[in-house]
Amino acid sequence: MWKHISCIGFVILNFQAFRADGQMCPVADDIAPCHCLKDAVTKKLDLDCSNVLDSWQLERIFQARFPSPAFREFTMAGTEGHRVPIVYLADGVFGNLSFASVVIKYTNISHVGEKVFEKSYDTLESLTLSYSDLQVYPATNLRYFSTLSLLDLSYNKMVFLQDIYSLSLQILNVEHNEHLAFSDKLLTVVPSLLEMSLASCGIESIPPGLFSSAEVLSNVNMGGNKLTHLEGNALAFxxxxxxxxxxxxxxxxxxxxxxxxxxxxxANLVLMNNRLEELSEAVWRPILQYLDDEKGSGFVTLDGNPFFCGCKLAWLVTSPGLLNYVARGAACEDGSLIHDLNPEYFLDHCY
Incomplete structure (x- = not known):
C-alpha cells in the first residue's frame, strides 16, 4: 500500500517538477507536421512549421492546445527549389502564442496581416521574412514592438516600404526588393538604428536628408542600385x-x-564600379582634406571608375597627403593606377 502511494507521489512530484521547469511542448500529433523542440540547456521552446502544406493547415495547428504560449523561435523555412506553399499570414493565425524570434524564408507569402504578430509586441526581438513574394509589410505597426532589434525583409517583391517608426530597431535589411519605393521620411523615428541595407532595390535617387534623423546610424549599403547623381545633402548624417x-x-x-x-x-565611402570620369576639386578636396586634417582612418574607394587622368586631376595627384585617403585601386581609363602617376608631370604641364 505505502509502496503504491510512494510511486504515485513520485510521479506527481516529477510532473510538478516538469511543469516548474517552465515550458511544455504540446502533444506532437496535435501540431503535426509542425514540431516543437525544447532546448536542454535553456529549457526554452522552439517551433518549426517548415512542412506545412497550406494556410488552412497552419491555422488548424494553432488551434491546438499549447500548454506554454511563450516560444523562443518560430521557423518556417523552405528551400530555393521547394518553397513553403503558404501565401498569406492572417491576423490571429498564431493564436495566443508569442515569439522572441521569427524566421520565415523561401515561402510564397505575398501579404501579412497588420496584427499577425500582435501577441509578440513585448517579446519579439528578431523578425526575418525573406526570399518570399512579400509585396508590402505593414511597417506602421513597428512602433508597438518594444524589443524588436532586427527586421529582415530582403529578397522579396516589395514595391513600397512604409515610413519606419521604432524606438528599438537596430538593423533594417530590405535589400534585393528590385522595385522598391519609399518616401523621403522613411526613417521617421529610428533613434537606435545602427545598420541598414537598401542594396539592389532599383533606387534611382537618394532624397536629400534621408538619413539625417538616424542619430546613431553607422553602416549604410545602397550598392547595386540605379543611382546616377549624388545631390547636395544626399548623404547628410x-x-x-x-x-x-x-x-x-x-x-x-x-x-x-x-x-x-x-x-x-x-568613415569609409565606397564607390566602386560606378561611372565617375573626374574628381572635381570643389567636391572632393573638402572630403579628403577633412580626413587629412583629422588624421582619420577613413578612406574613399573608387576602384572600377573610368577616370580621365588629365589636368583636372592634378590637384589630387600633386597632393600626396590627400591621395593617401584614396584606396589604391583607383585607376585611369587606360588602367594606370592614380597612385602611380608622376606628380612632376602634372606640375610641369598643368600649372
Missing part, C-alpha cells in the same frame, strides 16, 4: 557615428558639392 557607406555598382557619374556631411574621419 546627424552624428559622427557613420563607419561605412557603400554605393558600389551603381551608375554614378557626378556628385554635387556637400553631397556628404556629418560623418567622422573614420
Amino acid at each position: 546627424s552624428s559622427n557615428a557613420v563607419l561605412e557607406i557603400i554605393l558600389s555598382d551603381n551608375e554614378i557619374s557626378r556628385a554635387d558639392k556637400d553631397f556628404i556631411s556629418g560623418t567622422s574621419a573614420s
